Amino acid sequence: MLARLGAPTEYPVSWVKLEKYVELSGDSADSVQARRKIGKWLDGQQCKIVDGRLWIDLRAAQRWVEEWDGVAPSRASKAQKK
Numbered sequence: 001m002l003a004r005l006g007a008p009t010e011y012p013v014s015w016v017k018l019e020k021y022v023e024l025s026g027d028s029a030d031s032v033q034a035r036r037k038i039g040k041w042l043d044g045q046q047c048k049i050v051d052g053r054l055w056i057d058l059r060a061a062q063r064w065v066e067e068w069d070g071v072a073p074s075r076a077s078k079a080q081k082k
Helices: 018-025 027-036 058-067 073-079
Strands: 016-017 047-050 053-057
Touching: 016 018, 018 027, 018 053, 027 073, 053 058
Parallel strands: none
Antiparallel strands: 016 053, 047 053
């Protein structure tokens, strides 16, 4: 039924609170916060704060894992300038 309505087939919802993401992925809350701090995950893309709570976009997080090359965006731009 969800697929017929155009909803994602991988997840019944796109955004989940940090605690649910940790439960589903096996990742840690500290790892998520570290990725945000160094710019690997950006607010509004892989995550966002809503009413003081951190939400994770499951589809964006999955894309990030699939495309990850080990370089934070801030480091990549510095490397290109050299």
